[in-house]
Amino acid sequence: MTATKTKPTAADPAIITINATYGFTVSDREYSLYKRVTVDPTKAPSYKPEPGVAHPEPYEDWRTINRYYSQTTDGLRSILLYVTHRSVNDSFSGSSVTEYMAAIQAELSRLNAMISSALIPAVFD
Template sequence: MSNLNVPLNANYRLTSDGTQFIVKERKLVDPTKAPGYRAEEGAPAPEITERWDNAGYYSLSAAGLTAALNRAIIASAATSGHESLTDFIAEILSETKRMADAVSDSLSADLVAILA
């Protein structure tokens, strides 16, 4: 049985271990930023690597799914450097619509979902 592993946007993905939803956040690791790093003369700079850290755990329910998606949407908007509340809210609404459209587009006409 495979577990859920769905990209939400470039920096967040939704996973599940079968008992809960897990929001994972993409982190870029630059070894040159580590305390004590010293470049070796003549050696190439170490590569930046990517890792996915657990950013939140949510119940395996409709409410948990909603909270997990909201976490990714708001966290993404919060790190986008908006200069006004209007722009911040507009990004949240735009990203919410994008995710809702993706879900809607994925559902077939034969599928009926009832969320409690």
């Protein structure tokens, strides 16, 4: 992956990242799921290069994927399961159900370890 900048905008919600690709926001009633995408302005249909002007650089942006979950433990669990399956589907190169299930289990284990380490305070060090 090439180095890209994240385009900051004042209207951006505070994204809580789950992994490099997915994150969510929290409102007073729901969780909203977002996906990080790389935007290359030179690929836009309306882009017309001007002589002597540098090409705009690609940047990363969070885009809503229009998936909303109730602000409950079950809603958060649903987000994590959805992201697990999408993340595996985006990168899966195996050919058997056993390999697919192993990839799902590995991603779930990674998320569980991340969540568990965040929930256990180091009070007695």
